[in-house]
Amino acid sequence: MTLxxxxxxxxxxxxxxxxxxxxxxxxxxxxxxxxxxxxxVLGGLAAVLLVGxxxxxxxxxxxxxxxxxxxxxxAAVLVVHVLVDGWREGLHDGGLAVVRLLVLVLAAAVVxxxxxxxxxVAVVETVCSPLQVLGVRPARIxxxxxxxLRFVPVLGERAARIREAQAARGGATRGPRALARTAVPLLxxxxxxxxTLAEALDARGADAPAEPVRRRRRPRxxxxxxxxxxxxx
Amino acid sequence: MKTRDLxxxxxxxxxxxxxxxxxxxxxxxxxxxxxxxxxxxxxxVLGARRGFLALALFLVLVxxxxxxxxxxxxxxxxxxxxxxxxxxSWPFAAAVVGAITEWTWNRYNLAWALLAxxxxxxxxxxxxxxxxxxxxxxxxxxxALSTGAAPFLVGDAIKAVVASVVAVQVRRAYPVIERPRxxxxxx
Numbered sequence: 001m002t003l004x005x006x007x008x009x010x011x012x013x014x015x016x017x018x019x020x021x022x023x024x025x026x027x028x029x030x031x032x033x034x035x036x037x038x039x040x041v042l043g044g045l046a047a048v049l050l051v052g053x054x055x056x057x058x059x060x061x062x063x064x065x066x067x068x069x070x071x072x073x074x075a076a077v078l079v080v081h082v083l084v085d086g087w088r089e090g091l092h093d094g095g096l097a098v099v100r101l102l103v104l105v106l107a108a109a110v111v112x113x114x115x116x117x118x119x120x121v122a123v124v125e126t127v128c129s130p131l132q133v134l135g136v137r138p139a140r141i142x143x144x145x146x147x148x149l150r151f152v153p154v155l156g157e158r159a160a161r162i163r164e165a166q167a168a169r170g171g172a173t174r175g176p177r178a179l180a181r182t183a184v185p186l187l188x189x190x191x192x193x194x195x196t197l198a199e200a201l202d203a204r205g206a207d208a209p210a211e212p213v214r215r216r217r218r219p220r221x222x223x224x225x226x227x228x229x230x231x232x233x
Numbered sequence: 234m235k236t237r238d239l240x241x242x243x244x245x246x247x248x249x250x251x252x253x254x255x256x257x258x259x260x261x262x263x264x265x266x267x268x269x270x271x272x273x274x275x276x277x278v279l280g281a282r283r284g285f286l287a288l289a290l291f292l293v294l295v296x297x298x299x300x301x302x303x304x305x306x307x308x309x310x311x312x313x314x315x316x317x318x319x320x321x322s323w324p325f326a327a328a329v330v331g332a333i334t335e336w337t338w339n340r341y342n343l344a345w346a347l348l349a350x351x352x353x354x355x356x357x358x359x360x361x362x363x364x365x366x367x368x369x370x371x372x373x374x375x376x377a378l379s380t381g382a383a384p385f386l387v388g389d390a391i392k393a394v395v396a397s398v399v400a401v402q403v404r405r406a407y408p409v410i411e412r413p414r415x416x417x418x419x420x
Contacts, residue, residue: 080371084371149294151244184406187399188407191278198236202236
């Protein structure tokens with residue numbers, strides 16, 4: 001299981017900070033919906049393909065894969081529009097809606113493929129920083145994402161172990177009954193594990209009180225250290 | 234919020250992600266997935282607040298580009314797609330499941346568990362997911378219900394039963410939700 005949709009490349013798009021790409025995505029989607037006309041939408045499509053394939057040099061398979069994921073849905077939109085509005089109107093309006101959604105999906109795929117998970121988490125932390133008023137600590141979100149990612153393989157491994165143990169005792173390994181019988185010991189084990197992990201984190205100071213980080217005062221230098229200009233001559 | 238709660242939240246976000254690895258059956262635009270089982274369990278085991286946060290964290294995992302949706306889906310693209318409503322409904326569904334569970338905690342049994350999971354895990358999910366599907370696809374309410382709700386009822390009913398059976402047993406073995414005890418029963 002590859003744990004990211006990120007595609008590493010050395011390109012200006014990859015170097016662009018994640019927040020700028022997300023901003024472009026947000027503004028672009030608003031523009032596409034407000035100025036919904038063929039030139040704008042087709043221009044958007046061309047721009048996305050140019051940026052994604054040309055500048056960022058993503059493999060076409062990344063974009064094709066995302067497009068295929070929504071293909072059903074796009075086809076359904078077109079069919080419904082043709083059924084409701086007739087051929088001419090339906091193809092015009094429906095086609096516009098389909099291409100517009102395709103542009104949005106592809107643009108989001110480009111952003112996802114060119115931003116590291118850590119960068120996106122940093123953006124999420126920044127976006128969540130106003131929530132500090134409500135007592136949310138943005139840094140905790142990074143911790144949460146890291147914890148969840150760490151839990152994914154642990155879960156699979158524990159589930160396999162329990163299933164093996166039950167198969168060894170002759171229990172069923174398939175079907176909803178087996179699922180329920182595996183799920184209970186699995187959940188209890190994992191809840192215990194989470195509790196232990198939290199105690200370990202607390203022991204290392206994770207439960208420090210939520211105060212704003214005080215900027216450390218620069219150590220006062222005596223007279224003038226060699227090579228560093230003293231603040232007051 | 235204690236570190237322990239954070240660990241629980243991360244655990245159920247991860248659980249929902251792992252349930253995405255269960256192969257999904259595609260029925261038109263909306264796939265049948267095992268992931269709503271994660272929604273129901275998060276609410277039933279953790280309660281409203283932590284259940285909500287677990288699924289919100291799961292959506293953050295999706296948004297930052299981890300392939301945690303069925304078939305390795307993920308990234309921002311899905312939030313522009315037809316199934317966005319279902320995704321956004323999950324934290325609220327978990328919260329409703331959790332609220333009913335907490336409310337009935339002292340007399341919690343299979344019947345209450347089923348009620349919580351059906352109301353939160355099925356009704357709330359459809360109530361948000363189907364209108365969004367209809368809006369995005371420009372479908373009439375009838376068509377939207379037949380493509381966005383009807384094919385999933387059997388699967389969701391099975392998931393609600395499994396989640397309820399599991400939740401009742403987990404409550405007996407390792408209760409996470411704490412109801413404030415009355416002073417008389419305190420030792």
